[in-house]
Amino acid sequence: MSSINIRDLQRELENKANDLSKLQKDIAKNHQVRKKYTIQLGENELVLKELDLLKEDANVYKLIGPVLVKQDLAEANANVRKRIEYISAELKRLDATVQDLEEKQKSKQETIMKLQQKAQSLQAGKGKA
Amino acid sequence: MGTSRRKGSVVPLGSQFPLEEIHKASKRVQDAITDKNNELHRLQTFLSDNNNLVNLVQKLPEQLSHDVMVPFGKAAFFPGRLIHTNEFLVLLGEGYYADRTSKQTVEILQRRGKTLDSQVDSIQAMIKDLEAEASLFNATASEVEDGIVEIMEEYVENGSDDGESESESPMEDAPSCGNDTATKVEYASLLSKMDELEKQEELDAQNGDSSEETTVDFDHSPYQRPVDNNPQNPEDINQATPLDRVANNNYFANDLRKKHNHQEDIADQLNFASLAVQSQVREGKNLSQNVKSVDASLKHPISQAASASKIEAFTGSIVEHAENLQTSSREQSSTSQVSGSQSLKPVSRFKMQRR
Structure with a gap:
């Protein structure tokens, strides 16, 4: 009876541990994406600064695939601004998801701790018996 | 009040911070420091590249044309000539390019250099922090090896201390602290x-x-x-x-x-x-x-x-x-x-x- 219990507990523990490792992987991935976006945000801000410093008659090109396409300065400016907006929104979203994931991770860790304690107490009881 | 003994505990430092753990922690900090150092090195190469580029861009328009070897593929070069030496197509980032003169290009490059400088500064500050942390770990490790013990005592809010410090001038603060120690340790x-x-x-x-x-x-x-x-x-x-x-x-x-x-x-x-x-x-x-x-x-x-x-x-x-x-x-x-x-x-x- 108790051995079955212990086996169940161990199986549950393994499942939870797997879930936890998955969560941790997700969190790490999120962090990486977040880092990438932050770098892009910095670059875009630099570009925007430079574009703001350009005179209106300056020639601006955008590299699309292998070719340079001439762009209007105002258009380029608007594009960069939009891109920055998008990246900021994305960063916010990522922050929210990371927070969510971390909360989940915390609860999972707690449940695992509880399970381990349970298993230990069960094993101790078994050892006594 | 004044003479009452407070309860305390004496714990060897080694039991609180096992030596292995300290070594692990210090190793992790050292790794972080090397990481940051690599980053710093990278940034510094960027900076020197940038400076070289600034020099080159400033020198190019001094002549109408330059005879250069143009790279062709990975291994081949052929002789060529640089003309329009005052026209640069500058990558601003994110695939945006702009036509600039030499002077304007130098300005852009100098702005980039400034951002690089600030990055270098921040990384150096980080390294400093990490090194302080590492030295703390090392100090703890040596203390553990010396067998130093940690003495902990409850801090009891003492009315007498307050009274003293309130009724008397700040000049006597130090002696009143002495009173505290007297209560803590007998022979003090x-x-x-x-x-x-x-x-x-x-x-x-x-x-x-x-x-x-x-x-x-x-x-x-x-x-x-x-x-x-x-x-x-x-x-x-x-x-x-x-x-x-x-x-x-x-x-x-x-x-x-x-x-x-x-x-x-x-x-x-x-x-x-x-x-x-x-x-x-x-x-x-x-x-x-x-x-x-x-x-x-x-x-x-x-x-x-x-x-x-x-x-x-x-x-x-x-x-x-x-x-x-x-x-x-x-x-x-x-x-x-x-x-x-x-x-x-x-x-x-x-x-x-x-x-």
């Missing part, structure tokens, strides 16, 4: 006594200018003494105080005065829980005035002539005076005597505690 009581003496000296110095106050207080005594109906009592006190002075260089007389001035403080402060003092406080103004009169009689000899009272001190003995005071207070149950005798007694108790 000697040290605290020395602090006490220091405090007395400071008090003396401060009370030197409070002589005016003394005379004012003394004015009370003439009409208080008749109420006392006991000319002996002040004398006794006079004799008793110099005795203390013999031991403690004039301090306790001053100390007494101080105590009377801040009765409540002292009741808290120096474990003065002697009921007599407290009852005085409760009984109210008359009593406090009485105390003041006794006080004045105390101060009187001090302000007048320390030498004369000292002579008295040498002639008398502690035991006798203490007894005199007690008997007199018994014979005549006037409150002023009680206050006088008992306001003195705590001082000796205080001294006992300090010892």
Whole structure:
């Protein structure tokens, strides 16, 4: 009876541990994406600064695939601004998801701790018996 | 209060921070430091590249054309000529390019250099922090190896400390800290006594200018003494105080005065829980005035002539005076005597505690 219990507990523990490792992987991935976006945000801000410093008659090109396409300065400016907006929104979203994931991770860790304690107490009881 | 021992625990540092853990932690910090150093190195190469580029861009428009070897593929070059030496197509980032002159290009590059500089600064600050952390770990490791123990004690909020610091000037803060240590560690009581003496000296110095106050207080005594109906009592006190002075260089007389001035403080402060003092406080103004009169009689000899009272001190003995005071207070149950005798007694108790 108790051995079955212990086996169940161990199986549950393994499942939870797997879930936890998955969560941790997700969190790490999120962090990486977040880092990438932050770098892009910095670059875009630099570009925007430079574009703001350009005179209106300056020639601006955008590299699309292998070719340079001439762009209007105002258009380029608007594009960069939009891109920055998008990246900021994305960063916010990522922050929210990371927070969510971390909360989940915390609860999972707690449940695992509880399970381990349970298993230990069960094993101790078994050892006594 | 003052002398109560606090509970504490002594734990070897090694059990709290196992050596392996410390090594692990320090290794992790070291890894982080090397990472940051690599990053720093990368940034510095960027910076030097940038500077070289600035130089090149500044030099190119000096001539109308340059003869160069143009790279062709990975291994081949062919001779060519650079023309339009004042026209640059500058990558701004994110696939955006702009046509710029040499001067404008240099400006862009210098702005980039500035951002790089700030990045280098931040990374250097990070490395500094990490190195501080690493040194902390190393110090802990060496301490563990030396077998240093961690002594932990509960911090008990002590009313007496507050009273002291409030009633007395900040100059005496250090000595009051000494009192704390005295309560913590038994053999430190000697040290605290020395602090006490220091405090007395400071008090003396401060009370030197409070002589005016003394005379004012003394004015009370003439009409208080008749109420006392006991000319002996002040004398006794006079004799008793110099005795203390013999031991403690004039301090306790001053100390007494101080105590009377801040009765409540002292009741808290120096474990003065002697009921007599407290009852005085409760009984109210008359009593406090009485105390003041006794006080004045105390101060009187001090302000007048320390030498004369000292002579008295040498002639008398502690035991006798203490007894005199007690008997007199018994014979005549006037409150002023009680206050006088008992306001003195705590001082000796205080001294006992300090010892």
